[in-house]
Amino acid sequence: MTPLLQVRNIKTYFHTQDGVVKAVDGVSYDVERGETIALVGESGCGKTVSALSILRLVAEPAGKIMSGEILFDKVDLLKLSDEEMRKMRGAKISIIFQEPLTSLNPVLTIGRQISEGLEFHKNMSVPEGMQEATRLLKLVGIPHPERRVYDYPHQFSGGMRQRAMIAIAIACQPQLIIADEPTTVVDVTIQAQLLELIKNITKEHNTSLILITHNLGIVARYAKRVFVMYAGNIVEYGSAMDVYHSPCHPYTAGLLASVPRLDEPRKTRLQPIEGQPPDLIAPPMGCSFQDRCGYCIGECQKETPHLSEVTPNHYAACCVSQKGSRQWQKSS
Amino acid sequence: MAEIVIEVNNLAKYFPVTRGIFRRKKIADVKAVDGVSFTIHKGETLGLVGESGCGKTTLGKCILQLYRPTSGEVIFEGKDLCEMSDKELVPVRQKLQVIFQDPYDSLDPRFTALDIIGEPLQIHKISKGKEYNDRVAELMNLVGLAPYMAERYPHEFSGGQRQRLGIARALALQPEFIMCDEPISALDVSIQAQIINLLDDLQQKFGVAYLFISHDLSVVRHISDRVIVMYLGKVMEISNRDELYKNPLHPYTQALLSAVPIPDPAVEMNREVIVLQGEVPSPMNPPTGCVFHPRCYRAFKDCPKIIPLLADAGGGHQVACLLYKTSWP
Numbered sequence: 085m086t087p088l089l090q091v092r093n094i095k096t097y098f099h100t101q102d103g104v105v106k107a108v109d110g111v112s113y114d115v116e117r118g119e120t121i122a123l124v125g126e127s128g129c130g131k132t133v134s135a136l137s138i139l140r141l142v143a144e145p146a147g148k149i150m151s152g153e154i155l156f157d158k159v160d161l162l163k164l165s166d167e168e169m170r171k172m173r174g175a176k177i178s179i180i181f182q183e184p185l186t187s188l189n190p191v192l193t194i195g196r197q198i199s200e201g202l203e204f205h206k207n208m209s210v211p212e213g214m215q216e217a218t219r220l221l222k223l224v225g226i227p228h229p230e231r232r233v234y235d236y237p238h239q240f241s242g243g244m245r246q247r248a249m250i251a252i253a254i255a256c257q258p259q260l261i262i263a264d265e266p267t268t269v270v271d272v273t274i275q276a277q278l279l280e281l282i283k284n285i286t287k288e289h290n291t292s293l294i295l296i297t298h299n300l301g302i303v304a305r306y307a308k309r310v311f312v313m314y315a316g317n318i319v320e321y322g323s324a325m326d327v328y329h330s331p332c333h334p335y336t337a338g339l340l341a342s343v344p345r346l347d348e349p350r351k352t353r354l355q356p357i358e359g360q361p362p363d364l365i366a367p368p369m370g371c372s373f374q375d376r377c378g379y380c381i382g383e384c385q386k387e388t389p390h391l392s393e394v395t396p397n398h399y400a401a402c403c404v405s406q407k408g409s410r411q412w413q414k415s416s
Numbered sequence: 417m418a419e420i421v422i423e424v425n426n427l428a429k430y431f432p433v434t435r436g437i438f439r440r441k442k443i444a445d446v447k448a449v450d451g452v453s454f455t456i457h458k459g460e461t462l463g464l465v466g467e468s469g470c471g472k473t474t475l476g477k478c479i480l481q482l483y484r485p486t487s488g489e490v491i492f493e494g495k496d497l498c499e500m501s502d503k504e505l506v507p508v509r510q511k512l513q514v515i516f517q518d519p520y521d522s523l524d525p526r527f528t529a530l531d532i533i534g535e536p537l538q539i540h541k542i543s544k545g546k547e548y549n550d551r552v553a554e555l556m557n558l559v560g561l562a563p564y565m566a567e568r569y570p571h572e573f574s575g576g577q578r579q580r581l582g583i584a585r586a587l588a589l590q591p592e593f594i595m596c597d598e599p600i601s602a603l604d605v606s607i608q609a610q611i612i613n614l615l616d617d618l619q620q621k622f623g624v625a626y627l628f629i630s631h632d633l634s635v636v637r638h639i640s641d642r643v644i645v646m647y648l649g650k651v652m653e654i655s656n657r658d659e660l661y662k663n664p665l666h667p668y669t670q671a672l673l674s675a676v677p678i679p680d681p682a683v684e685m686n687r688e689v690i691v692l693q694g695e696v697p698s699p700m701n702p703p704t705g706c707v708f709h710p711r712c713y714r715a716f717k718d719c720p721k722i723i724p725l726l727a728d729a730g731g732g733h734q735v736a737c738l739l740y741k742t743s744w745p
Binding site: 126127241243244271272273274275276277280298299300301302303304305324325328329338339340342343344345346347350351353354355356357358360 | 467468574576604605606607608609610612613616631633634635637638657658661671672673675676677678679680681682683684687689691692693695696
């Protein structure tokens with residue numbers, strides 16, 4: 085069976101006064117039906133932009149998808165008209181944004197915002213939509229949904245707003261949900277509630293999920309496959325087990341080593357990744373991680389490494405790794 | 417044990433809630449911090465964890481007298497800071513500094529790095545002229561910034577570098593105590609470790625004490641010597657680090673620890689997560705008895721009636737929970 089979503093060599097650039105920012109520079113990945121994958125990386129690595137590109141929500145005219153294919157159920161989303169794309173968003177593919185307060189409309193009631201999609205995609209009447217919205221609010225665990233459905237976003241707490249966002253995302257039973265840092269702004273106890281909720285919903289409806297996060301712990305808990313992004317590219321991907329236990333890119337190894345872990349004896353010192361990510365307007369020649377990498381060899385400065393299979397079903401874009409040397413695995 | 421730098425006794429901060437435009441009537445109090453006591457020793461890091469709205473930052477600000485506490489004492493160098501006038505506090509403030517959470521909002525965009533780091537030196541008239549520039553350069557070196565960047569403005573620095581500016585500024589007056597209010601939560605993972613290591617180094621060099629406020633329990637374990645767990649303005653548990661993480665006594669601490677995902681899929685597969693139900697109640701109308709009982713998975717019939725006392729449950733491990741005999745009044 086073909087995967088539900090096939091992203092092929094997407095390039096999304098932003099044209100700014102200072103030059104062209106290559107936010108996403110040739111990213112490819114697949115999502116199977118019912119599968120949860122994770123895109124991990126630090127701010128500015130292009131994980132959000134690559135997800136927004138799927139929904140064609142990149143802010144134009146500055147941002148533009150330059151090339152590539154996004155096959156959703158064998159249909160290339162980039163070739164659809166605006167009207168056809170509108171019928172996709174919310175109905176087949178939906179998104180949960182990071183900050184529910186800025187992404188919800190402050191002048192519409194929560195119920196209206198949930199029912200909007202139902203009215204558009206499912207031809208429901210307003211009362212039908214509101215009734216369905218009440219059911220959905222109950223499903224996502226909001227107390228007194230019959231009353232709360234008439235509330236405005238400011239009357240909800242942060243965790244409840246994110247629940248409302250989830251209700252909007254699942255309203256039309258999409259096949260794919262993109263969760264863009266869904267729990268970054270909430271507390272750890274609420275984070276656990278929300279992620280369990282998302283997990284149960286996707287499991288029940290066999291929905292595919294793209295989980296975008298910088299939290300390596302969340303990825304380990306919820307995703308089967310992991311894609312690590314750095315400076316607009318995927319630098320490593322594979323099953324979560326492989327990537328966490330034998331990282332084939334020094335960046336992944338560095339990330340894993342830099343976070344303190346509760347289940348391990350306390351280290352006297354953390355191992356940070358020195359330096360900062362490169363400027364995406366003028367990225368260095370060769371590997372984008374070379375300046376921060378402790379294992380650099382001559383080739384790193386000349387050739388841009390491409391993803392290749394290092395061990396079965398485990399890919400990395402690293403010259404050193406492809407030569408068979410992976411000293412960092414011992415230290416991590 | 418090292419000498420005590422700050423002693424906090426029964427500290428409380430209530431914010432009045434008012435209604436009416438012309439005649440402001442007080443209708444309730446938000447008990448942001450409610451009867452908190454602890455000590456901070458020289459050269460020690462005291463971690464302070466809890467969810468947003470539990471009063472972590474308010475507590476920190478009360479210690480520094482940025483908020484005047486409603487009641488209680490903050491004793492520093494034998495004097496109660498709460499009793500002192502604003503004018504009397506000026507010289508004391510040299511010794512007590514702060515690093516803020518958001519390095520984007522807390523630096524004046526019109527100040528250069530030199531102005532930002534040097535401002536405390538000017539206010540307290542510590543140094544001027546060449547000596548002033550040298551001192552700022554020395555501070556920049558100390559936090560890992562190149563002195564040639566002194567003429568740059570905050571927007572020309574990255575997030576991690578800005579946080580370094582904030583740290584240099586806090587260190588300028590050689591304080592004895594720094595309140596670090598979520599100093600790394602706005603930074604990326606790989607940069608967080610750089611800043612934590614820097615804070616560690618500076619502590620060893622200068623023997624400064626930190627109150628490290630954070631909601632990230634793994635980071636708090638890494639950096640702290642002792643840890644306070646707060647919930648809704650009250651202290652739930654205080655203990656030294658190893659004891660707290662190995663043997664958390666309070667159900668809230670246990671739930672917090674289990675909610676932290678561990679970056680290892682093999683560990684996560686077999687891990688049981690305690691998912692707390694509901695959200696933090698409003699501090700305007702806190703629950704009766706133990707404030708945590710509505711969300712507690714081990715609550716029993718006495719919890720809504722009796723307020724548990726924070727008491728030593730053995731070996732200096734203090735907990736406020738009725739599951740332990742010591743907490744019964």
